[in-house]
Amino acid sequence: MFDELRELYQEVILDHGKSPRNFRAIEHAKHHARGDNPMCGDQLEVFVETDGNGVITDASFVGRGCAISVASASLMTEILQGKTIDQARSMFAGFHNMCTTGDEDALAGITQDDADRLQVLSGVREFPIRVKCVTLAWHTMNAATKGVEEVSTETGEGA
Amino acid sequence: MRAEAETLVPAPALDVEAVRRDFPILSRTVHGKPLVFLDSAASAQKPRQVLDAERYIYEHEYANVHRGIYHLSQVATDRMEAARETVRRFLNAGSAREIVFTRNATESINLVAAAWGRSSLKPGDEIVISEMEHHSNIIPWQFLRDEKEVVIRVAPVSDEGELLIDEFAALLGPKTRLVAITHMSNALGSVTPVARITRLAHDAGALVLLDGAQAVTHLPVDVRDLDCDFYAFSGHKLYGPSGIGVLYGKEALLDAMPPYMGGGEMIRSVSFERAEWADLPHKFEAGTPAIAQSVGLAAAIDYVIGLGMDAIAAHEHDLLTYATQRLSSIDGLRIIGTAPGKASVVSFTMDCAHPHDVGTLVDRAGVAIRVGHHCAQPLMDRLGVAATARASFGVYNTRSEVDSLASALEAVREFFG
Numbered sequence: 001m002f003d004e005l006r007e008l009y010q011e012v013i014l015d016h017g018k019s020p021r022n023f024r025a026i027e028h029a030k031h032h033a034r035g036d037n038p039m040c041g042d043q044l045e046v047f048v049e050t051d052g053n054g055v056i057t058d059a060s061f062v063g064r065g066c067a068i069s070v071a072s073a074s075l076m077t078e079i080l081q082g083k084t085i086d087q088a089r090s091m092f093a094g095f096h097n098m099c100t101t102g103d104e105d106a107l108a109g110i111t112q113d114d115a116d117r118l119q120v121l122s123g124v125r126e127f128p129i130r131v132k133c134v135t136l137a138w139h140t141m142n143a144a145t146k147g148v149e150e151v152s153t154e155t156g157e158g159a
Numbered sequence: 160m161r162a163e164a165e166t167l168v169p170a171p172a173l174d175v176e177a178v179r180r181d182f183p184i185l186s187r188t189v190h191g192k193p194l195v196f197l198d199s200a201a202s203a204q205k206p207r208q209v210l211d212a213e214r215y216i217y218e219h220e221y222a223n224v225h226r227g228i229y230h231l232s233q234v235a236t237d238r239m240e241a242a243r244e245t246v247r248r249f250l251n252a253g254s255a256r257e258i259v260f261t262r263n264a265t266e267s268i269n270l271v272a273a274a275w276g277r278s279s280l281k282p283g284d285e286i287v288i289s290e291m292e293h294h295s296n297i298i299p300w301q302f303l304r305d306e307k308e309v310v311i312r313v314a315p316v317s318d319e320g321e322l323l324i325d326e327f328a329a330l331l332g333p334k335t336r337l338v339a340i341t342h343m344s345n346a347l348g349s350v351t352p353v354a355r356i357t358r359l360a361h362d363a364g365a366l367v368l369l370d371g372a373q374a375v376t377h378l379p380v381d382v383r384d385l386d387c388d389f390y391a392f393s394g395h396k397l398y399g400p401s402g403i404g405v406l407y408g409k410e411a412l413l414d415a416m417p418p419y420m421g422g423g424e425m426i427r428s429v430s431f432e433r434a435e436w437a438d439l440p441h442k443f444e445a446g447t448p449a450i451a452q453s454v455g456l457a458a459a460i461d462y463v464i465g466l467g468m469d470a471i472a473a474h475e476h477d478l479l480t481y482a483t484q485r486l487s488s489i490d491g492l493r494i495i496g497t498a499p500g501k502a503s504v505v506s507f508t509m510d511c512a513h514p515h516d517v518g519t520l521v522d523r524a525g526v527a528i529r530v531g532h533h534c535a536q537p538l539m540d541r542l543g544v545a546a547t548a549r550a551s552f553g554v555y556n557t558r559s560e561v562d563s564l565a566s567a568l569e570a571v572r573e574f575f576g
Contacts, residue, residue: 001570002523004190009516014575040515040531041545064545066513067575127519 008123017067022060022077035140037132037153042069046140054085066133072121073137079114085145092138099124099131173466173474179555181206192525195560200345200373200504200551201529203398212458213400213451224450225424239450242457249460250407251381256439259406260448264372265295267391267406270443271368272299274416282308285334289314289322290541291344294534296370300339320347320496331363338367342374346533347496348504357386372396377475377502379468382407399459403452413439420445471554475503478552478561485565490572495547506547511575514548520574524567
């Protein structure tokens with residue numbers, strides 16, 4: 001019945017949605033923020049730990065959300081490992097661009113491996129109402145790195 | 160109250176296939192599947208009779224109202240005032256002066272908050288609402304709380320979504336000035352015992368505003384029988400046009416209230432020094448009103464009265480019972496809101512999937528349901544859920560559409576397995 005939804009709900013997404021990676025809090029994380037999508041009640045907390053050189057040594061999240069937002073958060077925490085904060089922010093910009101425009105070139109400058117992993121989420125462009133689900137974790141991460149404690153999909157802060 | 164009494168005579172059955180033929184949109188497909196529209200609680204579809212009524216006035220009788228001395232303006236004015244009379248009869252109000260046209264139920268509530276609340280309340284006065292209010296019956300009172308330092312007290316509901324009437328009664332006291340409460344929860348379908356609420360509130364010396372946005376489409380409403388002071392509803396949920404709503408208010412109260420907005424239509428005379436207000440209900444209808452929409456609303460009311468409110472209630476009760484039974488048999492599905500006597504709404508969650516994923520999937524099967532917090536975030540918090548999926552039923556829905564929903568939900572379960 002839902003064959004045409006396989007593009008949106010790829011196996012990787014179903015897997016990460018059901019068994020999210022790095023689903024835990026990091027005590028005293030250097031960067032931390034809470035993200036809300038009040039339209040659907042999704043709430044995520046993102047934690048990012050960095051070393052003295054601004055390199056991400058650990059990233060994690062807790063919260064609740066739909067399969068898309070949880071899978072996106074889970075994949076994000078994996079991809080962020082070893083990146084610098086600057087790289088993370090520029091990945092957010094590229095990812096956001098890809099999800100809204102569907103332009104996969106938006107991911108240029110990201111390693112092929114990371115780009116491949118993010119592209120599984122690109123099916124969301126056909127579902128404009130779900131773009132906020134897929135970008136919530138990234139918005140929250142971006143806010144955390146700027147020292148903003150709370151971000152909401154409805155205010156555009158941290159975008 | 161009629162709505163709370165058992166129907167002794169079986170209601171004439173509703174011919175749902177004939178009803179469906181009245182709604183042009185129901186013949187369309189979505190994603191290649193027949194449309195199964197289960198979101199009437201958000202906004203109902205429109206029958207041809209409503210569409211024709213609006214089209215007719217625009218093609219034959221349209222001009223601005225209450226202004227022109229020419230024939231067309233007089234005809235349009237007559238049509239609009241006839242629509243007001245239709246609303247009066249529908250609610251069994253005592254006078255058409257008590258029927259104020261607004262944009263929707265939200266504006267009706269805001270009107271009371273602004274015009275009555277600002278002029279009548281003082282710091283420390285209390286307004287009682289319930290845990291299952293729509294945001295539109297919370298936020299206008301928060302505005303007043305911030306402006307007038309009034310206190311909002313919240314009557315609790317049970318885990319099943321039933322208003323706890325004893326706890327409600329305990330909140331009433333000498334400081335209570337207004338009880339503003341839903342007649343039927345949009346998120347759960349719970350119907351509140353409004354006759355009893357009104358009695359208790361009046362005994363405490365408080366006024367009563369009922370948010371009838373949902374109830375008016377499912378239950379017969381008689382404002383004189385209920386003895387409520389204000390009753391608010393929207394046209395668009397009652398198979399009528401969007402952009403038109405109604406505030407019923409007792410005449411003496413409306414008379415004593417200052418205007419809500421200033422402009423044309425609501426005045427008797429104006430100079431640069433002062434203005435005198437028009438009589439009721441025009442005092443509250445500043446600016447050119449929703450003329451064609453009022454005529455469309457009257458057509459919608461004629462339509463549901465033609466079907467029979469009792470027949471509608473019986474039809475929807477059958478669908479609700481059937482849906483409750485079908486959905487309960489789906490593994491991992493939990494129905495949220497099981498208050499006795501609830502109407503026409505099934506809210507639920509599924510273990511395997513978030514409501515948004517459920518909504519996206521069933522849409523592919525042509526099934527339109529609402530997912531989210533249903534503009535009732537405090538209720539969602541109270542019930543410990545972030546969001547629910549909600550199927551709501553109207554006059555045109557069928558058991559076979561409930562089957563379509565159920566099989567789509569079974570497929571959701573397999574998909575997320």
